[in-house]
Amino acid sequence: MSSSKGASTAVWFVLTRLTRDRSALLGFALIVALLLAALLAPVLSTHPDDVFELHPSERLRAPSRAHWLGTDRMGADVYSRLLFGARITILIGVIAVGASLIVGVPVGLVAGYYHGWVSDLLMRVSDVFLAVPQVVLAIAIAQTLGPSLPNVILALSATYWPWFARVAYAETRSIQKEVFVESTAALGASPWRLTALHVLPNIASPIIVRASIGMGFTILTAAALGFLGLGPPPPTPEWGRTIAESREFLPDAWWYATAPGLAIFLTVMGFNLLGDGLRDVLDPRLRRTHTARDE
Amino acid sequence: MRLLALALHRLAWFVPTLLGLLLVTFVISRVIPADPVALVAGETATPAQVEALRRQLGFDRPLPVQFADYVARLARGDMGTSIFTRRPIAEDLAHRLPATIELTLAAMVVSVLVGIPLGVLSALWRNSLLDHALRVATVSGLAIASFWLGIMLQLLFAMRLGWTPLNGRLQGFPPRSITGFYLLDAVLTGDWPTFGGALLHLALPAATLAFPALATLVRFTRAGVLDVMQSNFVLYERAMGLPRFVIVWKYILRSALTSTVTQVGLLFGILLAGAVVTEAVFDWPGIGTYAVNSILRSDYNAVMGFTVWAGAIFIVVNLLVDVTHTLVDPRERVS
Numbered sequence: 001m002s003s004s005k006g007a008s009t010a011v012w013f014v015l016t017r018l019t020r021d022r023s024a025l026l027g028f029a030l031i032v033a034l035l036l037a038a039l040l041a042p043v044l045s046t047h048p049d050d051v052f053e054l055h056p057s058e059r060l061r062a063p064s065r066a067h068w069l070g071t072d073r074m075g076a077d078v079y080s081r082l083l084f085g086a087r088i089t090i091l092i093g094v095i096a097v098g099a100s101l102i103v104g105v106p107v108g109l110v111a112g113y114y115h116g117w118v119s120d121l122l123m124r125v126s127d128v129f130l131a132v133p134q135v136v137l138a139i140a141i142a143q144t145l146g147p148s149l150p151n152v153i154l155a156l157s158a159t160y161w162p163w164f165a166r167v168a169y170a171e172t173r174s175i176q177k178e179v180f181v182e183s184t185a186a187l188g189a190s191p192w193r194l195t196a197l198h199v200l201p202n203i204a205s206p207i208i209v210r211a212s213i214g215m216g217f218t219i220l221t222a223a224a225l226g227f228l229g230l231g232p233p234p235p236t237p238e239w240g241r242t243i244a245e246s247r248e249f250l251p252d253a254w255w256y257a258t259a260p261g262l263a264i265f266l267t268v269m270g271f272n273l274l275g276d277g278l279r280d281v282l283d284p285r286l287r288r289t290h291t292a293r294d295e
Numbered sequence: 296m297r298l299l300a301l302a303l304h305r306l307a308w309f310v311p312t313l314l315g316l317l318l319v320t321f322v323i324s325r326v327i328p329a330d331p332v333a334l335v336a337g338e339t340a341t342p343a344q345v346e347a348l349r350r351q352l353g354f355d356r357p358l359p360v361q362f363a364d365y366v367a368r369l370a371r372g373d374m375g376t377s378i379f380t381r382r383p384i385a386e387d388l389a390h391r392l393p394a395t396i397e398l399t400l401a402a403m404v405v406s407v408l409v410g411i412p413l414g415v416l417s418a419l420w421r422n423s424l425l426d427h428a429l430r431v432a433t434v435s436g437l438a439i440a441s442f443w444l445g446i447m448l449q450l451l452f453a454m455r456l457g458w459t460p461l462n463g464r465l466q467g468f469p470p471r472s473i474t475g476f477y478l479l480d481a482v483l484t485g486d487w488p489t490f491g492g493a494l495l496h497l498a499l500p501a502a503t504l505a506f507p508a509l510a511t512l513v514r515f516t517r518a519g520v521l522d523v524m525q526s527n528f529v530l531y532e533r534a535m536g537l538p539r540f541v542i543v544w545k546y547i548l549r550s551a552l553t554s555t556v557t558q559v560g561l562l563f564g565i566l567l568a569g570a571v572v573t574e575a576v577f578d579w580p581g582i583g584t585y586a587v588n589s590i591l592r593s594d595y596n597a598v599m600g601f602t603v604w605a606g607a608i609f610i611v612v613n614l615l616v617d618v619t620h621t622l623v624d625p626r627e628r629v630s
Binding site: 133135228243261 | 319571590609613
C-alpha cells in the first residue's frame with residue numbers, strides 16, 4: 001500500500017476533492033499568494049532597499065502612486081516591508097510547526113503504541129503544556145532567551161509540539177485494535193517497522209489537518225509575541241512589531257497600522273480555510289459543520 | 296457517592312499538573328538561562344550585586360534543592376519582589392486580578408448572549424444570507440489578530456467617532472471597593488455615573504476579546520443544532536405533524552444546548568489567554584498589562600510570576616469545568 005502509485009492516486013484524490021470546495025480553494029490561493037510574495041519580494045517590491053534604509057524626509061506619507069501603502073516612521077515603503085515580512089512569517093511558521101511535528105508525532109506514536117509508565121509520563125508532560133495557554137509559556141521562554149528570530153521559533157516549537165503528540169497518541173490508540181495492525185504484529189514485524197510503515201501512514205490525515213490549522217495558529221501567536229516586543233528586533237520587518245510601532249502615529253497614519261494587520265489576517269485565513277477543507281476531505285468523521293444536506 | 300469519587304479523582308490530577316507547570320517554569324527560569332541571577336537582578340546591577348543576590352536567593356545550591364525551595368516559596372505565595380514596583384509580585388498580581396476577571400467575564404457574557412442565538416439562527420436558516428454572512432464572520436473571527444482588531448476598533452470608535460474612551464478602566468475615581476469589580480461596586484454603592492463610565496470603558500476591550508470566542512461559539516452551536524435536527528427523534532416529531540416552533544423550542548434547543556453549555560466553560564480559559572494581549576492594547580490595568588510592562592522593563596521575576604499565576608488560574612478553571620461537566624452530563628458518569 002505504500003507504493004508510489006498508491007500515494008500519488010491518494011494525492012490526486014485529495015486535490016480533486018479540494019478543488020470542488022470553494023473556501024478551501026480560496027485558502028489555497030491565499031497561501032500561494034503569500035509564498036509568491038515571499039519568494040519574489042525583491043522583484044515585487046517598489047522600494048526593495050527600504051528594509052534597512054532611512055528616508056526621514058519621506059516620513060509617514062499617505063498611500064500614493066509612489067508608495068502604494070504609504071510610508072512608515074522611518075520613511076520606508078510599507079508595501080515593500082510587508083513583502084519582506086512575509087518571508088519572516090513563513091520562516092517562523094514552517095520551522096516552528098515542522099519542529100513541533102518532528103518532536104510531537106514520535107512522542108505520540110511511542111506513547112500510543114506502548115502501554116506503561118513511559119507512555120503515562122510522556123502524555124502527562126504534554127498535558128501540562130496543553131493545560132496552559134500557549135502564549136503564556138511562549139512569553140516566558142521568549143523573555144528568558146531574549147528577543148530574536150531563532151528564539152521566537154524555539155518558544156513556539158517548545159509550546160506547540162504537545163498538540164501533535166496528543167493527536168498522534170489518540171489516533172495510534174484508536175487503530176491499535178484494528179485487524180491489520182494485529183496481524184502485522186503477528187507476522188513478526190518489529191515495533192519500529194509496525195509504527196513507521198503501518199501505523200503512521202494511517203494516522204497521517206488528522207496530523208496533516210492539525211499542521212495546516214497549526215500554521216495559522218502559530219503565525220497568530222508569533223505576531224502577538226512580535227507585538228509585545230518579544231519578536232525579532234528592528235529593523236526586521238516583522239508584521240506584529242510593525243503594528244506595535246505604528247500605534248503612536250494613529251489616527252493620522254491609519255495605513256501604517258492597517259496594512260500589516262490585513263496581511264496577518266489573510267495569511268491565517270488561508271491556512272484555516274485550507275485546514276477546514278482538508279479535514280472535510282481527509283477525515284469524514286469530523287465533518288460536522290458541513291453535513292450532507294449542506295451542499 | 297460515585298459522583299463524589301469522580302470529582303475527587305479529577306481533583307487528584309490537579310496537584311501533579313500544577314507541579315508539572317512549576318517544573319516547566321523552573322526549567323525556563325533557572326536551567327535555560329546562562330546566568331539566571333543576572334536576569335533577576337536586571338540590566339543595571341553590578342557584578343558584586345549579582346553575586347550577593349545569588350547567595351541571598353540560594354541560586355548557588357544544587358538544582359533539586361532549588362526546585363524544592365522554589366515550590367515551597369510559591370506555596371507560601373512568595374514570588375519575589377518586582378525590581379520596578381519594589382513590591383511583592385504576588386501582591387501586585389492579586390491587586391490587578393479583579394480587572395482581568397471583570398474583562399474576561401464581560402467578554403464571556405457578550406459571546407454567549409450573541410454567539411448562541413446567532414448559531415441557532417444560522418442552523419435553522421441554513422444557507423440563508425444570514426448563514427453565509429455568519430460563516431464569513433466566524434472564519435474571520437478565528438483568523439484576526441486580536442491586538443490588531445483592538446487597534447482598529449480604537450481607531451474607529453475612540454479616535455474618529457469619539458463614542459468611547461481610548462483606553463483605561465475608568466476616568467476619575469473608582470467606586471468604593473467592595474468586590475474590586477468596578478461595575479458591581481458601582482451598582483452596590485448606587486453610583487450610576489461611574490457605572491456608565493465603567494461600561495463605556497469596557498465596551499471596546501470586551502468586544503475585542505469576545506470576537507474569537509464568539510466565532511467559536513457560533514460554529515459550535517450551529518453544528519450542534521444541525522446534528523440534532525437530523526436525528527431520528529426530530530424526524531419522528533416532524534412526521535407526527537408537530538408545529539415547527541414546538542419542535543425547535545421544546546426538543547431541538549434543549550438537546551443541542553446542553554453540549555454547548557459545557558463548551559462555554561472551556562471558553563473562559565481561552566478568553567483569559569486572550570486577555571493578556573487585549574489588555575496591552577487598551578492599557579487595561581489587569582495582570583496582562585502587568586506582564587507586558589514587565590517584559591518592556593526586563594523585570595524578569597515579574598514575568599515569571601505572571602506565568603505561574605496565569606498557568607495556575609488556567610489549570611483551576613479547567614478543573615472546575617471538568618468537575619461541573621462530570622456532575623451535569625450523565626454520560627460522563629458511565630465512562
